[in-house]
Structure formats: C-alpha cells, structure tokens
Amino acid sequence: MRRIDRNAQSLGISGLELMESAGSALSMVARGYHAKTILILCGSGNNGGDGMVAARHLAGEAEVFVLWYDSKNLTPLAACQAERMKNCSVHKIRFRCREEVSSHASLFSRADLIIDALLGTGGRGTVREPIRTCIELANQTPAPILSVDLPSPGIMPDKVCAFHRAKTEGAEVYEIGIPILAEIATGPGDLLLMHDRKRDAHKGAGGEVLVIGGGPYQGAPWLSGLAALRAGADIVRIVTPHYLPEPDLIHIPVMGNSISTPDLDTIIPLCERSDVVLSGPGLGTRSHDVITAIASHIKKGVFDADSLKNPLPQAEESLFTPHAGEFERITGIKPEATPRVRAQSIKQAGLPGTVLLKGPVDVVSDGTKVRFNLTGTPAMTTGGTGDVLAGVCAALMVDLPAFEAACIGAYVTGRAGEQITGIYGCGMTARDLLTAIPQVLFGRTSEGE
Ligand SMILES: NC(=O)C1=CN([C@@H]2O[C@H](COP(=O)(O)OP(=O)(O)OC[C@H]3O[C@@H](n4cnc5c(N)ncnc54)[C@H](O)[C@@H]3O)[C@@H](O)[C@H]2O)[C@@H](O)CC1
Ligand SMILES: [K+]
Incomplete structure (x- = not known):
C-alpha cells in the first residue's frame, strides 16, 4: 500500500487527498449506524488521520468525541488533520499516556458507535500503551466497533472499512481515488522496497x-x-x-x-x-x-x-x-x-x-x-x-x-x-x-x- 500510495502521489494525487477520500468513505459507513454519540479513537499515524477527517465530516450530524493521541510521532498528515479539526463542532480530547485514556473511560460507555482509527497498516509488533488501554476499554463496551482500514490488534470490530484493498478477511472495501496506474505501473513508490x-x-x-x-x-x-x-x-x-x-x-x-x-x-x-x-x-x-x-x-x-x-x-x-x-x-x-x-x-x-x-x-x-x-x-x-x-x-x-x-x-x-x-x-x-x-x-x- 505504501508503494501504491507513493506512486499515486507521483501521479498528482496527494496523500492529503487520499486521506480526505478515506475519511469521507468512513463517515459514510458510520452514518449507516444512526448513532447519536460517536467516539472516534485516533492513533498518531495516518490511520488516526482518517478518523479525524471522518470526525470533521460527521460534525453536526451526531455528538462526536475524538480521543486522539497527541504523540511526538504524529505523522505530518495526522498533524494536519488535528489542526483542521480544531474549528469543527466535535469534542476534541487529546491523550498522551495510559492514565489520561483511563480518565475518559465514561466516554467509552456513552458511545453508540466506536470508530477504531488507532492502528492501520503501519502497526508493528506488540501494541504499546497508551493505545493498548484504548483497545481494552473499547472491547469492554457493548457499542459496535467500526475499524478503519484494518482492526487495531486485539480489538473486536463489528465491521472493517478498508481502503482500496482488503487487508483482512471480511473487510468492506472502498475506493479512494487511487489511479490504476499507481498499482500496475512502476513508480517512485517501488523505491520504498529498497533497504537502507x-x-x-x-x-x-x-x-x-x-x-x-x-x-x-x-x-x-x-x-x-x-x-x-x-x-x-x-x-x-x-x-x-x-x-x-x-x-x-x-x-x-x-x-x-x-x-x-x-x-x-x-x-x-x-x-x-x-x-x-x-x-x-x-x-x-x-x-x-x-x-x-x-x-x-x-x-x-x-x-x-x-x-x-x-x-x-x-x-x-x-x-x-x-x-x-x-x-x-x-x-x-x-x-x-x-x-x-x-x-x-x-x-x-x-x-x-x-x-x-x-x-x-x-x-x-x-x-x-x-x-x-x-x-x-x-x-x-x-x-x-x-x-x-x-x-x-x-x-x-x-x-x-x-x-x-x-x-x-x-x-x-x-x-x-x-x-x-x-x-x-x-x-x-x-x-x-x-x-x-x-x-x-x-x-x-x-x-x-
Ligand atoms: N493509500 C494509502 O496507503 C492510504 C492510507 N491511509 C491510512 O493510513 C494508514 C497507514 O498509516 P501509517 O503508515 O501512518 O500507520 P498507522 O496509522 O497504522 O500507525 C503508525 C503509527 O502507529 C505507531 N505504532 C506502530 N506500531 C505500534 C504498536 N505496536 N503500538 C503502538 N503504536 C504503534 C507508530 O509509531 C506510528 O506513529 C492506513 O492503514 C490507512 O488507514 C489513508 O489515509 C488513505 C491512503
Ligand atoms: K484501525
């Protein structure tokens, strides 16, 4: 996916545009739940960025809480989405550690729908804190969980909304405007396969x-x-x-x-x-x-x-x-x-x-x-x-x-x-x-x- 993503950028479709399409598709799927209160859990990567875009799209349609990881590793695209979300009518709650997540446990029980935008294709190894506590609290609620792109490890989703390609079995796939040439032709994205x-x-x-x-x-x-x-x-x-x-x-x-x-x-x-x-x-x-x-x-x-x-x-x-x-x-x-x-x-x-x-x-x-x-x-x-x-x-x-x-x-x-x-x-x-x-x-x- 990183190869295709990079090739798409060289064909003129920016990462931000792809993320906007992904977040828009996600918000459309979320609407299908007719939830009054939505809790969007956002990690520090682009998966989290997708969640923040969806928050912007859903603002005003439901009560939206965005619990987002304000990490020093926030990707540039996720940071951009956090900035864009600032002026929207959603509740923005940042966390930096496990204790801060736990202090918002009541949000989890209030939600009619939880969106899991914690970890996507960039997740590596055992899940670390404070993401782990988010996953645990989400699993303890009766609310359906909608996972973005792929389920964060350990989470039990009701549905997975994947972009361009299913990364897990049973995922619903949505196109996000990636040109076919980005996939079937070579491009600068292929260079990402080289080892440093x-x-x-x-x-x-x-x-x-x-x-x-x-x-x-x-x-x-x-x-x-x-x-x-x-x-x-x-x-x-x-x-x-x-x-x-x-x-x-x-x-x-x-x-x-x-x-x-x-x-x-x-x-x-x-x-x-x-x-x-x-x-x-x-x-x-x-x-x-x-x-x-x-x-x-x-x-x-x-x-x-x-x-x-x-x-x-x-x-x-x-x-x-x-x-x-x-x-x-x-x-x-x-x-x-x-x-x-x-x-x-x-x-x-x-x-x-x-x-x-x-x-x-x-x-x-x-x-x-x-x-x-x-x-x-x-x-x-x-x-x-x-x-x-x-x-x-x-x-x-x-x-x-x-x-x-x-x-x-x-x-x-x-x-x-x-x-x-x-x-x-x-x-x-x-x-x-x-x-x-x-x-x-x-x-x-x-x-x-
Ligand atoms: N064409 C594409 O590839 C597109 C990708 N998009 C989204 O971008 C996602 C991939 O984004 P990223 O590459 O930024 O990766 P992720 O957002 O999946 O996660 C990366 C972040 O998670 C942290 N992390 C990694 N492993 C961890 C662990 N085990 N425990 C705790 N934290 C961990 C990393 O430090 C990093 O900050 C996709 O799944 C998709 O949702 C979309 O924005 C649309 C376009
Ligand atoms: K996810």
Missing part, C-alpha cells in the same frame, strides 16, 4: 556482482559493471577477454578471444562466491556452453543478451532480460505489441524465473505478478542501454527478489534516460546514463517529494 544501508555497513555490504561477457562486443560487460556499481554494488568483477582501463572494476582475464570451456575452472569459483552473476552482455554466439555449465553454480542470475538461448540457463533464482527478438528465440512466441498481450505471452511461456521483456513499455512478470514500466525515451535505443539496465538489475538483486529488482531497475534506468535525454537528446550515450542512475535511485530528486 546501515551506517556501520562493512565493505562488501552492497554485494559482489560478477559480470560475464564480452568477446565480439568489448565494451558491453564494462558498461554493465559500471552500472552495477552505480546501482549500489560494492565489488564488481568482469570476466571478459578484453581489458579496458576502468579502475573501479576488477578484470578477470580469460584464455582466448572469447569465453570458452577451459575458462570454467576460473569462472565457477567466482560464480559461487558472488551474490549475483550477470551473464551475456557482448558475449557473442560462441560461449553458450559455458553459460549452461555455470548456471547451476549461480545463486542469483541475470541472463541477458547472448546468454538468452536454448537450452536456457537457470540459476537458483533467475531474471531473464530479453527484448522481443530474444524472447521469441527462447520461447518461440512472438510478442505482440500491446503490453497486456505481452504479459500474457510471458505467462504462457512459463520460463523458470522472472522476465523483464524490454520494449517501449517494459513488462516485468514472474508469471503471476505483472508490472509495466513506462519510463524511458526513444533516445534510449542507442547501443549499450540494455547493458546498463542489466547491470542495474544485477546490483539490485543483491538485496531484492528478482521481480522487485527488475521493476526498480527498469524504472530507474528509464528515468535516468529521461534526465539525460533532456541534456543530450538523441546524442546521449549509454555511458551518459551511468551518472544519472544513482541520482534517481538514491537521491531525493524523484517526483512528488
């Missing part, structure tokens, strides 16, 4: 990525490697026949002009020690037997470009990043133009992993979940952008499952491309993309902030 690097993180905490490629196309694996570094990998090794002077990357030479089976003794131990292995960029057509031989030694594998051939290599967890032609080569299915049909083709193909099918709209699917990526520009048809994308996905897969890594990788690379196109237009190179990647991925420049 701990302050005391040791060298290598960003993961070790191995890139296997090069041969006929010398630059491709180096571009992927640099992209992996820009997307947060700590150590990136490049197994490739041709050395390029890139001091940030570790070159692992091979015996001939292309990667071949005598190199397996060098490559297999590296595959086993790496968090993620990306194979294929610039590899050419002569090294597929090496890729199939190493696949079973790979924990997490990104298979790109020339490694996308049958027999299809398969790691413990695999991400395949084909364009339309490569997808047809490995599945025999020619992807239709529309993203929706493309998603169906991925499901039909039943590949053993997640697929990122590149195109004007990228489609990411593991056969069950589907997400569309709309970022990017026509200028990104320039050579090497696919190598960058694969490198970004590989670095993200250190910490994330393949599906999430592919969604974020596609989104971020496309956004970076949009920024660079704004500067260089069709004269952009794949290399130009590299500097924009960390800005989008780790900076605070994404839209809607």
Whole structure:
C-alpha cells in the first residue's frame, strides 16, 4: 500500500487527498449506524488521520468525541488533520499516556458507535500503551466497533472499512481515488522496497556482482559493471577477454578471444562466491556452453543478451532480460505489441524465473505478478542501454527478489534516460546514463517529494 500510495502521489494525487477520500468513505459507513454519540479513537499515524477527517465530516450530524493521541510521532498528515479539526463542532480530547485514556473511560460507555482509527497498516509488533488501554476499554463496551482500514490488534470490530484493498478477511472495501496506474505501473513508490544501508555497513555490504561477457562486443560487460556499481554494488568483477582501463572494476582475464570451456575452472569459483552473476552482455554466439555449465553454480542470475538461448540457463533464482527478438528465440512466441498481450505471452511461456521483456513499455512478470514500466525515451535505443539496465538489475538483486529488482531497475534506468535525454537528446550515450542512475535511485530528486 505504501508503494501504491507513493506512486499515486507521483501521479498528482496527494496523500492529503487520499486521506480526505478515506475519511469521507468512513463517515459514510458510520452514518449507516444512526448513532447519536460517536467516539472516534485516533492513533498518531495516518490511520488516526482518517478518523479525524471522518470526525470533521460527521460534525453536526451526531455528538462526536475524538480521543486522539497527541504523540511526538504524529505523522505530518495526522498533524494536519488535528489542526483542521480544531474549528469543527466535535469534542476534541487529546491523550498522551495510559492514565489520561483511563480518565475518559465514561466516554467509552456513552458511545453508540466506536470508530477504531488507532492502528492501520503501519502497526508493528506488540501494541504499546497508551493505545493498548484504548483497545481494552473499547472491547469492554457493548457499542459496535467500526475499524478503519484494518482492526487495531486485539480489538473486536463489528465491521472493517478498508481502503482500496482488503487487508483482512471480511473487510468492506472502498475506493479512494487511487489511479490504476499507481498499482500496475512502476513508480517512485517501488523505491520504498529498497533497504537502507546501515551506517556501520562493512565493505562488501552492497554485494559482489560478477559480470560475464564480452568477446565480439568489448565494451558491453564494462558498461554493465559500471552500472552495477552505480546501482549500489560494492565489488564488481568482469570476466571478459578484453581489458579496458576502468579502475573501479576488477578484470578477470580469460584464455582466448572469447569465453570458452577451459575458462570454467576460473569462472565457477567466482560464480559461487558472488551474490549475483550477470551473464551475456557482448558475449557473442560462441560461449553458450559455458553459460549452461555455470548456471547451476549461480545463486542469483541475470541472463541477458547472448546468454538468452536454448537450452536456457537457470540459476537458483533467475531474471531473464530479453527484448522481443530474444524472447521469441527462447520461447518461440512472438510478442505482440500491446503490453497486456505481452504479459500474457510471458505467462504462457512459463520460463523458470522472472522476465523483464524490454520494449517501449517494459513488462516485468514472474508469471503471476505483472508490472509495466513506462519510463524511458526513444533516445534510449542507442547501443549499450540494455547493458546498463542489466547491470542495474544485477546490483539490485543483491538485496531484492528478482521481480522487485527488475521493476526498480527498469524504472530507474528509464528515468535516468529521461534526465539525460533532456541534456543530450538523441546524442546521449549509454555511458551518459551511468551518472544519472544513482541520482534517481538514491537521491531525493524523484517526483512528488
Ligand atoms: N493509500 C494509502 O496507503 C492510504 C492510507 N491511509 C491510512 O493510513 C494508514 C497507514 O498509516 P501509517 O503508515 O501512518 O500507520 P498507522 O496509522 O497504522 O500507525 C503508525 C503509527 O502507529 C505507531 N505504532 C506502530 N506500531 C505500534 C504498536 N505496536 N503500538 C503502538 N503504536 C504503534 C507508530 O509509531 C506510528 O506513529 C492506513 O492503514 C490507512 O488507514 C489513508 O489515509 C488513505 C491512503
Ligand atoms: K484501525
């Protein structure tokens, strides 16, 4: 929900607007109880904010008491709603500790309806005071309890009024105006799935990525490697026949002009020690037997470009990043133009992993979940952008499952491309993309902030 919420904001629907719709829907459900006296219990998060909006909507229609937690952790949206509620004809009673809640026990017994806006999707762990006392007192009354979004842990609701999606069985669901694109398309909300690097993180905490490629196309694996570094990998090794002077990357030479089976003794131990292995960029057509031989030694594998051939290599967890032609080569299915049909083709193909099918709209699917990526520009048809994308996905897969890594990788690379196109237009190179990647991925420049 946080992902969808954040994506909705980037599509122009603010959190405050969503909260207003949620509180309005809640007040409508509350009206169905024809209660003369309503007690609204509000926590310090946005769930509490929803309750305060409903209080504003119900003011004048019933006697409304709002018992709200005036915590130092009040979220900005909840604080805004507390401010907005000030001038409404509702009884506003703040509490800061358990004793203050207990001193208002009579309010609980007076109420014909209790609205539980204490904890929603942000609740974590055992319920702490003073919220716990609110829940206990609510459960002791005969009044029906209407829970907002999901029941606060331990409370016994009569009904649950959920927003956009049911989070518990039996909840009544109300739409709050979230655009469908916020859910089915990638967006800045997807970045919330990334884990923050701990302050005391040791060298290598960003993961070790191995890139296997090069041969006929010398630059491709180096571009992927640099992209992996820009997307947060700590150590990136490049197994490739041709050395390029890139001091940030570790070159692992091979015996001939292309990667071949005598190199397996060098490559297999590296595959086993790496968090993620990306194979294929610039590899050419002569090294597929090496890729199939190493696949079973790979924990997490990104298979790109020339490694996308049958027999299809398969790691413990695999991400395949084909364009339309490569997808047809490995599945025999020619992807239709529309993203929706493309998603169906991925499901039909039943590949053993997640697929990122590149195109004007990228489609990411593991056969069950589907997400569309709309970022990017026509200028990104320039050579090497696919190598960058694969490198970004590989670095993200250190910490994330393949599906999430592919969604974020596609989104971020496309956004970076949009920024660079704004500067260089069709004269952009794949290399130009590299500097924009960390800005989008780790900076605070994404839209809607
Ligand atoms: N699209 C959305 O996601 C929308 C969400 N909305 C509401 O926002 C809610 C989520 O808001 P938040 O993320 O602010 O989270 P919550 O409002 O569920 O709770 C977070 C607050 O509760 C405290 N808390 C967490 N665990 C606790 C525990 N075990 N004991 C005591 N206190 C605890 C936290 O310190 C924090 O202040 C949703 O459930 C929904 O009601 C709506 O405003 C509409 C839009
Ligand atoms: K609740």
